[in-house]
Amino acid sequence: MPYTPHTKSDVREMLDVIGLEKESDLFNSVPAELKVGHMNLPDGLDEFTTFARFKKLAQKNDTDKVMFLGGGYYDHVVPSAVDALAGRSEFYTAYTPYQAEASQGTLQALYEYQSLICELTGMDVSNASMYDGATALAEAALMAVRISRRNKILIDAGVNPTYIEVVKTYLKFRDIEVEVIDMDADKTDFSKVEDKIDNTIAAYLFQNPNFFGTVQDFEGIVNKLHEHKALAVMSVYPISLGLIKDPGSLDVDIVTGDGQCLGNYLAFGGPTFGLIATKQAYIRNLPGRLMGKSLDKDGKELFVLTMQAREQHIRRHRATSNICSNQNLLALRSTIFMSLIGRDGLVNMAELCYNKSEYLKSELSKIDGLTICNTGATFNEFVIETTLSADDFLAKLADLGFYAGINLSNLYKDSDNKVLVSVTEKRTKEELDDLVKAIGGVL
Structure with a gap:
């Protein structure tokens, strides 16, 4: 590995310290029959040949339908300005900075992302993004359990079936009961849902428009949930909010969704990002990174990672979530996209x-x-x-x-x-x- 920044003398010194003769001795504990011998790999290719090889491979993709x-x-549609701005070297990273306050541009961009998601959904606070729509919904279910201190989740069968499976997986070993409520053809059966709502329910998870594309008015169900101090968790298709009432106007408690449609391309189902937003009262139960605005000692405005005591790198197993990052680049693309289209x-x-x-x-x-x-x-x-x-x-x-x-x-x-x-x-x-x-x- 000639690009490794260790000289031969560095390697020799390290081997002497640990009492080994050569680098291969590091693997003496691996049985000989499990070790791979010579690998029959071709020689490296120059840049032109490499591009030609990949172009030939890419022709196997069926992308013209x-x-x-x-x-x-x-x-x-993804405006070309999204690629141009998101591709700048100052931005082009998928990761939340750990030396956060030294990255004011990134923090400000994510602060704007949070502001735009709140405006889009009608909610009070958003985090800096989740991994995808499915995990965002699962995190919302866990959030509802923490807030309500109840351990039963209702899920509408109109929710994306892959999301339902992810929620079940997240909750399986947490002593949380999950019940999927059957639909009436392509519609949610409101009477069936109302019959299931009682004082044992932590939350009802639903999707609007649902997986089959049908749009319904869930305001009555949300009110019924609140009568029993249960939470309403809504999964949204962000583009649909250009026509449909935003979740905040329905008094929904937690909103989740997938952000692929906001300035990100299709690529075999990913990568994408999840959005999650909630009411101010529930901010301390919100998972993931939060960007805040503050003042430094000289009174200048700056951006910070705030309320970090909720997070895994501080609270460990008592954190609101195991997520300790976000989908930085894709959330940035959505920020540019939403700012462009208005x-x-x-x-x-x-x-x-x-x-x-x-x-x-x-x-x-x-x-x-x-x-x-x-x-x-x-x-x-x-x-x-x-x-x-x-x-x-x-x-x-x-x-x-x-x-x-x-x-x-x-x-x-x-x-x-x-x-x-x-x-x-x-x-x-x-x-x-x-x-x-x-x-x-x-x-």
């Missing part, structure tokens, strides 16, 4: 998503052999059922140049013919019409 995939990860831009994006989805839904409903399964209002996703199996349906459309949706039979029972279709502002009318024509052809 028209995208109608969703389910938590979406093909939204309030009007978010509303415009949401309207385009909704209107294009409604157009596609209307056109697809005219095709024999296809049914729109959603019985309620939707935002930009909806479920279709066809006479073909979901596997065959999607394979035929892939051959025609479309990623037409998510195969729900991989996630739910009795869904062999069902597909979740998503539409974003990037899809043109021509692409929507082409998909309708292609589906009509395969059915």
Whole structure:
């Protein structure tokens, strides 16, 4: 390893101190039969050849199809300014600085991120981001248990199924009961939820729009929860908040979501970041990093990591969470994105998503052999059922140049013919019409 900053004399001195003859003696405790002999690796390549090799490998990726995939990860516009600003060397790190106050630019950017998330969600306080939407929801469940001092969580079956599994995993060995409440087709059955709410419940976790794209009014459920001193935890699709009432106006207690849609690309499902925001009263139970604004001894404004006594590097096993970092770079990208598009831009994006989805839904409903399964209002996703199996349906459309949706039979029972279709502002009318024509052809 010629790039290792140890000279031969440094290595010799270290070996002498620990009483070894050569570096390989460090591995004497490893049985000989477990040691790897000579590795048949090719010689290193020059820069040009390396790029050519990777370009050839990248050609195996099937990236030229028209995208109608969703389910938590979406093909939204990313302005080029996001890449340009986030790529600056001062910013280009995925990590929260530990010598935090020496990194005023990073702290200020994250402070702005927190402010924007609060404005977006209508909540009082946000942390500096979580790892993704699923872990943010799981952390919110733990937060609710700490606040309420109860150990039962209700989860709506309309929550992203991968999120539900992560929540179950987080809570499994914590003596916390988790109950998933079945839905009425694509909708939450409010009467069923109300019957489950009592003084033993820590929180009810729900998603709006739900995983099937349906939008509902949960204000009555939130009020019922508060009557029993239980918490309302809402998972959101951030772009939808350009049209839908923000969680703060519903008096929701904790808001979570996935930030991939805010200026970050699709990349095999990641990387992404999670957002979490809450009421001021619950700030000391909020997990993760918090940026604050203060004054130095000379009265100058500065930014700090604040309320660190909640965190793992200080409280260890008594911390609010095991997270001791954040998704710094991706949260920064979302800050740039939200600042660029502004309030009007978010509303415009949401309207385009909704209107294009409604157009596609209307056109697809005219095709024999296809049914729109959603019985309620939707935002930009909806479920279709066809006479073909979901596997065959999607394979035929892939051959025609479309990623037409998510195969729900991989996630739910009795869904062999069902597909979740998503539409974003990037899809043109021509692409929507082409998909309708292609589906009509395969059915």
